[in-house]
Amino acid sequence: MPLKSLIRVDNAASSSRVLWMGLGQLGLAALGVHLAADHLDDQLFSALVWCNDALAPAVQALSLKGLAADQLQAPAAWFAIGVELLADLYLFLCLALTSQAPELSWGSYKRAISARAVLVPLFWIPVSLAGSWVVAMAIEDSLVDLHAMGAQVVGVALALLVAWRLGFSGLRRVLGALEPPKKRSEGWGWAFLVLPLSALAIRFGLPLWGWL
Amino acid sequence: MRAARAKRPVRGSLMDLVLVVGVLVAVWSRTPVGNLGTQGFAWATGLDVPTAPLVSTLNTHSADIDTLVARVNTSLNANSLNAENGALPSQWESPDGGFPEPFRSAAKAALVETPVPAQYLPLVDVTQPLPEQHLSALDSLYEEGEDAQVTLQRYALGPEGTARATERARSAGEANPERWDTLRRYLSSKEQQLGDRLVSTTLGTAAMLTLQWPVLEDVRISSPFGYRHHPVLSKRKFHNGVDLSVPVGTPVWAAQKGKVKVAGNDAINGNYVVIDHGNGVRTSYCHLDSLEVEKKAQVERGQAIGLSGNTGRSTGPHLHFVVRVGGKAVDPERFRADVELSGADPAAAVE
Numbered sequence: 001m002p003l004k005s006l007i008r009v010d011n012a013a014s015s016s017r018v019l020w021m022g023l024g025q026l027g028l029a030a031l032g033v034h035l036a037a038d039h040l041d042d043q044l045f046s047a048l049v050w051c052n053d054a055l056a057p058a059v060q061a062l063s064l065k066g067l068a069a070d071q072l073q074a075p076a077a078w079f080a081i082g083v084e085l086l087a088d089l090y091l092f093l094c095l096a097l098t099s100q101a102p103e104l105s106w107g108s109y110k111r112a113i114s115a116r117a118v119l120v121p122l123f124w125i126p127v128s129l130a131g132s133w134v135v136a137m138a139i140e141d142s143l144v145d146l147h148a149m150g151a152q153v154v155g156v157a158l159a160l161l162v163a164w165r166l167g168f169s170g171l172r173r174v175l176g177a178l179e180p181p182k183k184r185s186e187g188w189g190w191a192f193l194v195l196p197l198s199a200l201a202i203r204f205g206l207p208l209w210g211w212l
Numbered sequence: 213m214r215a216a217r218a219k220r221p222v223r224g225s226l227m228d229l230v231l232v233v234g235v236l237v238a239v240w241s242r243t244p245v246g247n248l249g250t251q252g253f254a255w256a257t258g259l260d261v262p263t264a265p266l267v268s269t270l271n272t273h274s275a276d277i278d279t280l281v282a283r284v285n286t287s288l289n290a291n292s293l294n295a296e297n298g299a300l301p302s303q304w305e306s307p308d309g310g311f312p313e314p315f316r317s318a319a320k321a322a323l324v325e326t327p328v329p330a331q332y333l334p335l336v337d338v339t340q341p342l343p344e345q346h347l348s349a350l351d352s353l354y355e356e357g358e359d360a361q362v363t364l365q366r367y368a369l370g371p372e373g374t375a376r377a378t379e380r381a382r383s384a385g386e387a388n389p390e391r392w393d394t395l396r397r398y399l400s401s402k403e404q405q406l407g408d409r410l411v412s413t414t415l416g417t418a419a420m421l422t423l424q425w426p427v428l429e430d431v432r433i434s435s436p437f438g439y440r441h442h443p444v445l446s447k448r449k450f451h452n453g454v455d456l457s458v459p460v461g462t463p464v465w466a467a468q469k470g471k472v473k474v475a476g477n478d479a480i481n482g483n484y485v486v487i488d489h490g491n492g493v494r495t496s497y498c499h500l501d502s503l504e505v506e507k508k509a510q511v512e513r514g515q516a517i518g519l520s521g522n523t524g525r526s527t528g529p530h531l532h533f534v535v536r537v538g539g540k541a542v543d544p545e546r547f548r549a550d551v552e553l554s555g556a557d558p559a560a561a562v563e
Contacts, residue, residue, distance in 0.1 A: 014221035024232030209385025
């Protein structure tokens, strides 16, 4: 009897899947984007200081007052937040208006090949994996008072489950939704946003570098 | 591409739903999207929902920069803790192996409103004022010879939490896994906020308490902090530091240890140096004749960083000395025990 009830609840959850599955897939990727953006402000700050120093002679030539380095910290942080929100919007656009489980095959992907078709997996995979690690940390944080080692194991196990059930299904969904492009270069403009965040998600979002 | 044909129920949907809820809780508590959502909810409902600032700086995790600086000034005066040129006063030695100075005085000045972490409540007498509660907890946590930052991190996160966050930072291949600004990335937003208040504000306040005057103490201040009639531009203008009347070639000392952020030259500041002392505290030294440090150099408190001069927009030899806390210029005289300034400085508030 309990098994039958469980199957009934599972079926009910399945019938409403369209309402929440996309949210979970988007949320997982957004967690990874946040981890990457958290490192982006440091990089942006260094870049702004470099630009500020490089532009200083021109600013002086115009008799304008240059910016002090410490005045650039807050703009860098706000800019990183802007980039993060824009990346979240990009992910939302990738997921929006796609069916739950589009058929995916190598042939259909080849037909849809474009800048977007390359960027989407390049972005989705690292940020989903980084997001899964954030989930592992969150689970460990919430269970650590019960049993430290157990919390870590549960965290990693659930993160792998999340990576598979939400991350992988999300990847299938966004790739399956790709239409044959009008031009191969379609969607390349997003590369400026997507590639730096992907690189940061790979560099700081995978708990492997310390071991390698 | 074709849409899914399957109408059959998807097995494991209940598990997926639980995972989705967990992920959304993490998004809500850890990302700006969740933060904006919480702020929107608080605004829409009028409820007093605690929200964290989107961008965390010293301004946001201490009550307010002017209030904090006023407390620093009070602490300096009340305890005669003014740092003499060159060396820290003897009163700043650690009392009976307890949490050491100047971090002790800093915690007292900075942790006026921050609650004691729940796990350390059994160690404190809750009838005492909050700063005293923090100090008794820190005294019992402190291990002789330990770096005060490490004690503060253990205090904010607990020993296990510190080890956990350090291990995560190490796994991610971070260059400085022991530093607070690295560790904080691997914590929940709740832990981050508490840690920022306990660690960053206390360390920043300690840096302020031990700021050394960049030239001899008795040098005349030719132009104080605040609004003034600008001698070159001939108009009323805000003066973001103090002008110290010193002849060309006078050695200028770093007010505190830190990293040189800028060692450069421009038409207004002439040759100038900006030093980042960490945790939101920075000092600038302008119109120098020559520089003795390079960008990114690590400097010690009292180290000569250049010779004073008359370069840039200047009408005579002097040193323009600026102290910024959380990005805001504050009156450098507030970091001297013999100068009592009551309340917030209206000029600073206008800025």
